[in-house]
Amino acid sequence: MTGYLLRRTLGLFGTLFVVSLIVFLTMNVLPGDPATAILGIDASEEARATLRAELGLDRPVWQRYGDWVLGVVQGDFGTSYFFRVPVSELIVERVPLTLSLALMGMMATVILGITLGILAASNQGKPGDWAIMLMSQVGIAVPAFWLSILLVLFFAVHLRWLPPGGFPGWDEPWLAFRSLILPATALTLVQSAVLARVTRSSALEVMRLDFVRTARAKGLSRGRVLRNHILPNALIPVVTIIGLQVAGVVTGTIVIENVFYLPGLGRLVFQSIANRDLFTVQALVVLFAAIVVIANFIVDIVYVMIDPRLQDRLK
């Protein structure tokens, strides 16, 4: 177990190192100059040169990367070129929003996706199955930003039930929760459509197996067979997809936060890349990569919990 954890942890750091190196090099190859972006096109060349020196942009790439890595080891993620405050500050003030949004989205996705998938599977070929599959097909086909706009027009502009965007902060929990309902729904509908389809086909596959027939033959009710025999076996591929969906939800926040003008990490990624705000992009991409890697790690653990045959893995 310890050896396994150690290997995974080393793997995590290795991945993050490679990711940060790729981001750093890519950002340096991309055309664009933060100093010009900050001072505009009317500034003098001297002012730009001064700013470039202040930002450390006049030093060679390798030296800058080395300094950055050294800083990170000591917990310093650098200073944002644009906001001129430590990157860690920028990230910390935005984590509560994006984390809440992602958790709400993920929970709703899991509940909605698995329920609909099982419902469809146990009604295979009937109208309920058709309806769910049709809806999920639409859900997969619709782009999240377009769905978001429809949701806003209907629930915020027409019905006035929910705010059209923005986030008041968790100091006012009820308002904060209300303002996350539409964005989380937009995130969820697309993701749960995928999950519903996977759950359905996985459950159908298990239903055809001999042990299900045996269980029914020995007199167990449909419900018990579903709960005790089909579900645990059908969940293995579902868990894999959920692991992948963590990445989908995290990147989905980039689009969703822009449409709902939420001041979260996704919006920050979008802006920082456009502004060539190197250290901010760097820190965020590494953070997102870490989330995805850790999610996969958790998926592996869950596998073992739901499938005792995989116990060897931990050895």
Added chain:
Amino acid sequence: MRPLSLPLTALVLISTALPVAAQTSMRIGLQQEPTVLDPTSDATAAIDVMLTQNVYESLTTVDESGAVMPQLAESWTISEDGLTYTFSLVQGVTFHDGSAFDAQDVVFSFDRARAEGSVNPTSGIWAPIESVSAPGPYTIEITLSEPDAFFLFNLAQGDASIVAPETVDTNITDPVGTGPFQFDSWTRGDRLTLTAFDGHRDAADVGLERVEFRFISDPAAATAALLAEELDAFPGFPAPELIDQFEADPRFDVVLGSTEGEVILALNNSKPPFDQLEVRRAVSHAIDRGEIIDGAMYGRATPIGSFYPPHGPAYVDLTSAYPHDTARATEMFAQAGLAEAEITLRLPPFPYATRSGEIIQAQMAEAGINVAIENVEWGFWIDEVFRKKNYDMTIIAHTSPNDLANFARGPEYFYGFQSDAYDALWQQIRTEADPEVRNTLLQDAQRYVTENAVHGFLFQLPRLSINKAGITGFWNSSPVLFQPLAGVRFE
């Protein structure tokens, strides 16, 4: 909910019970968000829009027509030779932190901005200054090395804000000025709040108690926020295609004003084929401004024939200098050996540019020129097009006032244009003290750039604003980047 003290609760109840009390809290939508809150070290327009002449003040200010008005300087005299400016300052002014304002603050602010190694974004303001001194506690004397007709106008800009030495270092997140509004709070990416400053000399005339700016970059989201009445006003609304529904809605006023932004089809004058005058003129004949404005701006823009805003005092209408004539353009391109030539058009990611670009591509095709469109990202545009002049054609709005100066910026500027005659003309304009004479010279300058067809001149960028019905005091047009809020109120 935060516990309210009893008298305040009572006050809230009373004020909600009285329907006559005018609203004093306004939520204003902005497309761009600020990076820092200091206009003297960052050119991001949103900083000026929110803070210049609201939180920060300068020695002068301008009115909606762009005319210079007194601000922290209540009056000034200019020496005969136009080189020495003596300002007398308003007395009894305090900064928001309570410290007093005097001539030393002006000397400090200006010396900081023009110092070697300063990162002030508009070096042109400071270049002509030779010295800044304070002969008295409320007197400032500035000597210039040569006359500068735009000096007083330039001093009104956010780049020339008066800051206090005690608070200058924290202005990037906690701005302190002398203006009618003081900074309250800022959540990056979301909102910035100002409150009325009771200690301001004209506090009684300020119509709003509280102003909340909300940053909404997506036009569809901005529309939804207005329709859901989450916003009271959106000056500089980004999407002309979404205006119709607001015009049809009695809850809103739609205002169509102008900006200082000339939208041009910029041609790289430094390399073939646009180093040839006849080719540039052929481009001017090939484009049809009416069609571009209808298609790209939904008809809501004014055509320009040169590089000067139609609302300006020196404007001369040159839109018919090169009438739209495809046959003539075709012939001119052919004579220059350009038939079937392929030219690239690099477009920055702004809707006015990408939409105009497609229409121009079609118009050029009619004249026998293949235009390949490359949509590029803003960072790429700045680097490749603006800094390295690596382009044939591009579309861009020049939003600075008095930017006919661009044509005198030499062959290194991205226009790649250089003319000794024009440089001399601009030098004359810059140093001419008499406004009448200067306006005549400015007309010559407009004619000169049109005559030389330096670029394709398209239209003046409009300023669309959507306000809740009953709001007064917003400027319709923007002669500068900032928007004073002291006179804005709900009726």
